[in-house]
Amino acid sequence: MKKSPLALPLLVSLSLTALGPAAENGQYDIVVYGATGGGVAAAVEAGRLGKSVALVEPQKFIGGMTAGGLGATDIGSKTTVVGLAKEFYHRVWKHYNKPESWKYETREEYKPKHHDAISDNLEVHWFFEPKVADQILTEMLSEAGVKVFTGERMVRAAGGVKKEGNRISTVTMESGKIFGGKMFIDASYEGDLMAGAGVSYFVGREANSEHNETLNGTRALRVYAGKEMDPYKVPGDPASGLLPGIEPKPPEPDGSADKRVQAYTFRMCLTDVKENQLPITKPENYDPLVFEPHLRWINVNAKEKPGKLFYKLTPMPNRKTDSNNHGLFSTDYVGKSAEWAEASYERRAELWQEHVDYVRGYFWFLGNDPRVPEHIRTETLRWGLPKDEFAEAGHWPFQLYVREARRMKSAYIVTEHDCRRTRLVDDGIILASYGMDSHSTSRFVDEAGQLRGEGGMLVRVRPYPVSYRSIVPVEKECANLLVPVCLSATHAAYGSIRMEPVFMMLGQASAYAAAQSIDTGKPVQAVPVDGIRKHVGTTELLAGVKPASADEAAAEKKSAASSTADRFKSAVASLKKEGALKGDTAWLDTLKSETMVDGAKVAELLIGKASLKKPVKDVDAALDALAADDTLPDAKKYWRENARAGKTCKGSLVMQLCIRLE
Template identity: 35%
Template sequence: MKLTTGSLLFLLTFASFASAAARDVKTDVCVYAATPSGILAAIAVKKAGREVVIVEPSRWIGGVLGAGLKPMQDCPNYAATGGMTKPLLKSLGQPKEGRRLSTAELSPKQIRADFQVLLDQYEIPVIFEHRIGACQTKDAAIQTASFDLAPFDETGCPPAEPTQRDDLRITAKVFIDAGYEGDLLAAAGCEYRVGRESAEEFDEQAAGVRPVVQKTPIDPYRIAGDPASGLLSMVKADHGLPIGAGDQHTQAYNYRYYTTNDPQHRLPIPVPADYAAEDYELVGRYVAYLAEQESDPEKLRKRLIGIWPGWRNSREWNYQRDSLISMAPLGISQEYAAGDYADKAGVWKAHRDYLAGLRHFMATDARVPQSYRDEVAQLGFDGRYHPDTAGWPHQLYIRIARRLKGRYTITEHDVYNRRQVEDPVALAQYGIDTYPSRRIIVKEGDKTFVANEGNMFVGGSKGPTNVPYPVSYRAITPQADQCTNLLVPICFSATHLGYASARMEPVFMIAGESAGIAAAQAIAEAKPVQEIDMQKFAGSLAAAGQKLQWDPAVDQNGGSGGARLDFATLLKECDQDDDSLVCAAEWSVGKPGYDWLFAFIDADNSGHIDGKEYASFQDYKANNPKWRELLQAKQ
């Protein structure tokens, strides 16, 4: 069946119903998941003159960018981007005319709409509500992929069981796994990694089990002081492995969600059906501890916000890693990473119920100050962003799941620019960013603490060297004896540490476009993806505008190290209305990820940064090498 625009309506309508017989679709390239990476991969295939179909497990497109994360939030170096990604990072969610929106003002609903415009422009069909069931392979190549009809529920959670197995079969010449879980690569029989490697395995200094953080002297037992009574919910015994040891744990997931107290837009956050206050007793004890430690009501309020709703990133809420307890559960991500669909559904719904239950607890427990209980009680989901899922984001933020065991493994050494790559498909730059993996009890003599483990952010957003590093083509292709017609631009080959830096949406988008170009070339040359003409491939990437090399002596990333920046440079980056001032919205667009810094520089609270204020800030930076840490601690 050749897919055309006319057949698309049939496919989308038919996807909502179970069928007795499987539908068979033939195409050149099948892309699994309509993530930003998958969408750009499909467009690249279409630009090359090949037919392509996207199969999306849910009812929505845009992945986590369509669910709350902003395009420029994890892009510390815009100059290191290229191809289709570069203009999209600054255009997604923006109005076509008039004032540009700040990062915080961008709506995931509009970002989803913008991705749909792209799909319509290139006439790329998307088959929704189907997830990979199995792959039929021959001679290490996928012949046909079978998909099960499995509609997500009304809150955007995936089901444990499908409605109809083997509902869709797609025969393609090349497949691209652009999902966050690596389910297609696993179904194809490719080897993969989950969990944390030991420090020894790849000689990575910060790998494996890490020292505990947020160590807090609160009683973890159901009956205070009685270990025999068992541990409270939300805390577990330590597995006893030493620092640097590998294990199966992985960093926390969470929703990136929106709240409001405005009755016009507020949607209720229902109390889970199985809610039990005792499941949140550790939260109550933590709140009581904070109340004892913080005599200043406003400082206490900030600490309570860190528990629920969390950390306000750019208007949407994220996990507050400086809090012992925050808005997502710990210690269950590993069950999702390589679990079956029932495991994944259970973990996803556990995040939903935990978030809703925690909100109810913070609004009702007597240990929470009355003023903050009242504040929480007035908050609900903001219905303007996810109206069709009762305010719940349709995508859980899966920071890491499976990672392909490919022909090249990205490690800590890549992040530190210690390795040379001759076959780049993208540049990456970010710190080694892992959210906590576990919450455990810690004993020191006769004292007992509760602490988190696995949280670190090495190098900050710009990374430990402030220099981009290349992502190898070999990292997005499997071993040739495992699959010869599969590309993996998201769950690519990396250690837990390497992936913790490279796992950013701009990198996935750039790698997705490169994967689409490679897929089209493999078809044209009738070769395995591992054997395409690399010189020709490099030429195609260059023609697409991909930025794949970085020379620190020539390339500039907008400031590095301790370099002093002047106001004239700031105006070039940010001043859109030529008034020789920088307002908050202009700052947000020109300095993505640094919205929190504007209020500090704007010393007179005028709503604008002038030359004198910016010079004063540069003096502060020169006198305080750890200025980021100092200022963020004051927030």
């Protein structure tokens, strides 16, 4: 396969930037493998604690997804982000408080674009440009005296990781460099060091029955828009063959274990500033048939426009975006992620390029295929790649969004029960708070010849503790390794934990535990958690977490197992009973997903729910209140724009809103 310049981030194997003084003979107190956000936090913490530390990164670049395009931070509950993670977002806030940081718009112009972008009351800025994240993370590493090695891939064959008993002694790189350490932290998205050290792990999805869960394993989703989404090359003709990316038969029954993981993509940073813009060009191996399902999806939703569907246009400062997958057929390369975790470096490079070609091809298709409605083509061509981002990677994000790869199997496995707070651990060290979120894993044709998706979910949670045992291996397997990214969790629970602020907090906790292990001579498994909590700043937060009541647990379990329609009916009944719904509510009794709803009625619902705790005057105040108390932590711009007199809201979204408000 022809390699384009965009393959460089994975193929490069030169040691580039080094920050801080080198330790002699390649020996360090702490070796961190993987300069993800979690890895940077671990290295900075280790350096601040006075330990010699090497941060070793396989690519040319540091920061992982935090600096690789994911500028719209996935937060959950904002007040649970503490320690070095909060310091990072505070530094971002300080950066954007400077007028000179704004070139293509002002702070005042930007702030109203998204209510989650800035929390001035917390002095944090959650949304940012990739280059700003890179700058701040680099500064933090330099200040902490961290020695950084980029372009250094570990030898994954036998002998790459050497152990003395149950302790890692050295890790050898393909370049010949050898890193010795007292402690090791695997902060990579893949868990290569963990695997090389002989630590148990899992790839894929566990069966629901393994841990008595409801959201794990295979999950067949609804039919994709009926006959309009025909799965065959020639609609209605199975003999013509299936369209690309569609499997010929259903997966195993719902809840079964398999080796699939959720889809990967690139979080695209785009700009509409022409003077700072490069076009997204057509891939050399572009195949329009790949996007035939997408075209049929567009035809079903022909009146929609980018940002509302097809791909996100979440605003970043200086008229840039974080453009993530949006809709059933979008930037996620569904069905191409299962191989990544165990693939060789060479195969990963090929998969990386396949994802580049897919995402690049998708944007080229939307902007240039004459079959795409003109308003979609026009809007897509308004955007391009920023000239001032990712210059050394061809202006393309250097980090593939590896949402899930290996997951360690330690003495404690975080499950859906932890996320629902039906089980609370006594060794929690940080709080996670994002919903249990999995993007699609596959598409298939069911027995009736209908196209269906599989694997997607997003189930709300309240902040819950993450066990210290989940980031340390079983002691007999390794006594001097911590794993803050590929930690011990089921697929369902990992979907909640896998957010960059959580990885940063776990990275900081890992470094503190590693330092304590060095100072006390104890294995990492024996480090007291009270000190970790105090150091990271979670002691009071963790003390305030209470287990879900039996009624709450039953309701959540029922909610997960019910259809959307059933859950909606139950939610409406509950909202009426508690007094959130007043006056004429007949419109809710007859609401269907395809119905368009008067925005004023939705505003009444939001105001009624918020006013149960404290009276509010308008929908904006209601959304602020619902976001503040975590009833609706991710209150979207959609409701601020459409829950108003003279506007309309989609029935399907109103149904989901009622379920969230229950």
